Amino acid sequence: MYDFSHRRSQKRIILRDASGAASGKDVKVxxxxxxxxFGAGAFDILAYENAxxxxxxxxxxxxxxxxxxxxxxxxxxxxxxxxxxxxxxxxEGMLRAADKMISLGAAAKGHPLCWHTxxxxxxxxxxxxxxxxxxLDRITREVSDFKGRLGYWxxxxxxxxxPIFDKYDNAVTRLCNHYGRIPLIKxxxxxxxxxxxxxxxxxxxxxxxxxxxxxxxxxxxxxxPIDVIGIQSHxxxxxxxxxxxxxxxxxxxxxxxxxxxxENTLISxxxxxxxxxxxxxxxxxxxxxxxxxxxxxKVQTEEMYRILFSHPLVKAxxxxxxxxxxxxGAPSGLIRRDSTPKPVYHMLKELIHGEWSTSYxxxxxxxxxxxxxxxxxxxxxxxxxxxxxVTNDGxxxxxxxxx
Numbered sequence: 151m152y153d154f155s156h157r158r159s160q161k162r163i164i165l166r167d168a169s170g171a172a173s174g175k176d177v178k179v180x181x182x183x184x185x186x187x188f189g190a191g192a193f194d195i196l197a198y199e200n201a202x203x204x205x206x207x208x209x210x211x212x213x214x215x216x217x218x219x220x221x222x223x224x225x226x227x228x229x230x231x232x233x234x235x236x237x238x239x240x241x242e243g244m245l246r247a248a249d250k251m252i253s254l255g256a257a258a259k260g261h262p263l264c265w266h267t268x269x270x271x272x273x274x275x276x277x278x279x280x281x282x283x284x285x286l287d288r289i290t291r292e293v294s295d296f297k298g299r300l301g302y303w304x305x306x307x308x309x310x311x312x313p314i315f316d317k318y319d320n321a322v323t324r325l326c327n328h329y330g331r332i333p334l335i336k337x338x339x340x341x342x343x344x345x346x347x348x349x350x351x352x353x354x355x356x357x358x359x360x361x362x363x364x365x366x367x368x369x370x371x372x373x374x375p376i377d378v379i380g381i382q383s384h385x386x387x388x389x390x391x392x393x394x395x396x397x398x399x400x401x402x403x404x405x406x407x408x409x410x411x412x413e414n415t416l417i418s419x420x421x422x423x424x425x426x427x428x429x430x431x432x433x434x435x436x437x438x439x440x441x442x443x444x445x446x447x448k449v450q451t452e453e454m455y456r457i458l459f460s461h462p463l464v465k466a467x468x469x470x471x472x473x474x475x476x477x478x479g480a481p482s483g484l485i486r487r488d489s490t491p492k493p494v495y496h497m498l499k500e501l502i503h504g505e506w507s508t509s510y511x512x513x514x515x516x517x518x519x520x521x522x523x524x525x526x527x528x529x530x531x532x533x534x535x536x537x538x539x540v541t542n543d544g545x546x547x548x549x550x551x552x553x
Contacts, residue, residue, distance in 0.1 A: 171518030192223030354380030
């Protein structure tokens, strides 16, 4: 039903020792890290770095669970929280969190650089021209500060609603209405690209309609350096299902750009009522995870991952809430509030590191070679008790390893 062959490739590996071709060697082949980005919110990693001593064990246990599944995570750069007072940022704690992710072998993304929600209220005292300067300076500062640590950025978030957002006054909606949506998007992307030309830059939205597709089309026509299309998939009111997923994929694949499912949530409790238009308006003080709905969450998540992993343009899936209660108090995590794993956690671990992994023993031929055949990513080769690292990236060039 699902074709994952495009996720696999072959790579010719040649082993050489001091005498030349290392023939007749048994080589243990193991996929260490997928090329595909299997992600989760990394808020617990940041919490660990900023936690008081009495809370560190709780977050340390969560990090252990996190690292056993994921190779990619999202760190929060909401301006109003990252810089609650002008000139006073959370840089040091965030640097520690980014370094922690590097030590776990995970890639990190910053989210977001420009957004009308959770914006810095202190910006409102400035005229719009000064707000724009500070917005661009903020992007230059963050991207420069974390260059070499964070390789991915959600540059701007939720532009479809941005100019008409009216729940409260905010600096970014002011910018959008003053300068225009596309000029604002171009300005913030250009600032991020100038600060780190190698960073992967995303536009991100929960609006998956033609409105968002039209915005992307306008951006590309205007020369906005969008590297990846980000799609939010918060499913608090129920699973999208195969038909909607395929419709959304068809809508955005026409651009030929990589697609990241940036914020995925599926509920393991009662669903949010369908009449709620803004998920933020729903409040439930007793929103709990139950065994029945945990099974539903597992089954639906597995189908969704299989559909997305089978699509060639999808390059990343991020489970937004690693632990329950992270956003809107919802039971949308992969682990419960007490840090015990749910069935969905065990399923993803087995899927990513079992069914979709590669591990076998090969034997070198008379030329010291063998063909590595497996899912794309970084591999460990163990021969004669020594371990070497190679990449299976789909290229035709053979790789020589001196043992």
